[in-house]
Amino acid sequence: MDDEKRQQELIATAARVLTPNYKQAPIVLARGQGSTVWDVAGKKYLDLTAGIAACPLGHAHPRLTLAIAEQASKLIHVSNLFFNAPQIELAARLTELARGMGPTRAFFCNSGAEANEAAIKLAKRFQTSVRGHSDRVEILSFEGSFHGRSIATVALTGQEKYRSGFGPLVEWARIVPFPTDENDRRALDPISEKTCAVIIEPIQAEGGIRKPPTGFLQALRARCNETGTVLIFDEVQTGIGRTGHWFGFDRAGVAPDVISLAKGLAGGVPIGAILAREEFAQALTAGSHASTFGGNPLASAAALENLRTIEEEKLLEQVVARGSYLEKKLSALVAKHARAKGVRGVGLLRGLALDEDASPIVARARERGVLLSVAGGTVVRFAPPFIVSEAELDQGVAALDAALQ
Numbered sequence: 262m263d264d265e266k267r268q269q270e271l272i273a274t275a276a277r278v279l280t281p282n283y284k285q286a287p288i289v290l291a292r293g294q295g296s297t298v299w300d301v302a303g304k305k306y307l308d309l310t311a312g313i314a315a316c317p318l319g320h321a322h323p324r325l326t327l328a329i330a331e332q333a334s335k336l337i338h339v340s341n342l343f344f345n346a347p348q349i350e351l352a353a354r355l356t357e358l359a360r361g362m363g364p365t366r367a368f369f370c371n372s373g374a375e376a377n378e379a380a381i382k383l384a385k386r387f388q389t390s391v392r393g394h395s396d397r398v399e400i401l402s403f404e405g406s407f408h409g410r411s412i413a414t415v416a417l418t419g420q421e422k423y424r425s426g427f428g429p430l431v432e433w434a435r436i437v438p439f440p441t442d443e444n445d446r447r448a449l450d451p452i453s454e455k456t457c458a459v460i461i462e463p464i465q466a467e468g469g470i471r472k473p474p475t476g477f478l479q480a481l482r483a484r485c486n487e488t489g490t491v492l493i494f495d496e497v498q499t500g501i502g503r504t505g506h507w508f509g510f511d512r513a514g515v516a517p518d519v520i521s522l523a524k525g526l527a528g529g530v531p532i533g534a535i536l537a538r539e540e541f542a543q544a545l546t547a548g549s550h551a552s553t554f555g556g557n558p559l560a561s562a563a564a565l566e567n568l569r570t571i572e573e574e575k576l577l578e579q580v581v582a583r584g585s586y587l588e589k590k591l592s593a594l595v596a597k598h599a600r601a602k603g604v605r606g607v608g609l610l611r612g613l614a615l616d617e618d619a620s621p622i623v624a625r626a627r628e629r630g631v632l633l634s635v636a637g638g639t640v641v642r643f644a645p646p647f648i649v650s651e652a653e654l655d656q657g658v659a660a661l662d663a664a665l666q
């Protein structure tokens with residue numbers, strides 16, 4: 262069978278056997294190298310999505326590939342009935358990297374939604390069991406936010422399209438307005454001595470790559486301190502270097518009580534984690550939370566090598582440099598195309614905001630061999646691997662330019 266025919270047959274089979282919850286592009290990816298992927302039919306694409314910000318080292322990075330193969334040949338999984346060395350070493354490394362939060366402890370799971378679930382459960386246990394405030398149940402999140410697809414994280418996701426059809430959602434979730442400017446403090450009003458926690462992305466990613474106005478995160482921190490409210494930063498997309506800092510909180514200069522991580526942590530191997538400040542971490546007493554696969558040797562070894570490679574290859578510096586290069590290139594598109602309204606984001610989490618649905622533009626770029634994604638409906642998102650070159654960014658922007666014609 263020729264390869265294109267095989268690809269079409271696979272897509273036809275997918276239409277019968279997969280649940281219809283995704284709107285996949287009509288290509289079946291088969292392999293990758295660096296920032297490039299190839300489909301089953303052999304067509305080559307420049308991948309500026311990096312598995313939705315999950316592959317900082319790109320595809321088939323030799324160090325990551327070797328670390329995974331070596332660990333797989335020794336021990337893949339044991340459960341948390343026992344310790345395993347990669348998990349302990351990973352927790353040690355992450356808590357060291359997050360020293361801006363003060364002393365922290367790590368809990369591991371398998372995805373971003375699960376990491377946020379763990380953060381929510383920790384906050385609830387902290388208020389009820391540690392502090393004895395059984396009435397502090399409400400958790401606040403922001404309009405436009407995205408925190409995952411479990412029932413609790415959907416309830417805290419401030420976008421109706423993700424929530425509809427799943428009600429009644431949990432009664433303790435409350436969505437507050439995303440601040441519109443530096444003086445807008447409406448979101449702080451509902452935070453009181455009755456609030457359990459607030460969860461916020463340092464930069465809203467899925468919601469359209471939106472930064473809170475200057476000073477807002479500081480004001481939020483101050484209000485949480487005044488009221489004894491747990492402050493959770495959802496760093497699933499901003500964490501592990503995507504902003505040019507190890508964590509979005511470093512960039513913002515505000516230390517939360519808990520952060521959630523996933524996506525880029527293990528270079529594409531499924532993993533999730535929370536880091537919680539010592540006092541808060543104590544709320545997760547023995548038996549209060551668990552995950553069969555969480556922190557298993559394979560995922561932990563992958564994460565360790567991913568972190569080492571980012572550090573030793575100085576990829577955070579590269580994120581900053583390539584990110585500002587990309588920003589300049591995208592700004593030129595704003596000057597050129599009336600429907601391009603602005604450039605958003607930091608580091609290698611960047612978006613070109615349009616005044617229309619971004620999906621057809623992304624589809625046209627794909628036809629020109631460049632993979633991009635949509636954020637917040639109208640924003641074309643660039644979340645390339647950190648190893649992306651300037652020439653590759655040029656190619657991506659040129660494809661977008663052509664798609665906008």
Ligand SMILES: Cc1ncc(COP(=O)(O)O)c(C=O)c1O
Pocket residue numbers: 313371372373374375377407408409410462466467495496497498523524
């Ligand atoms: C900020 C944020 N939180 C949580 C999630 C959910 O992560 P996962 O899909 O791994 O459950 C995402 C995914 O896009 C995200 O961007």
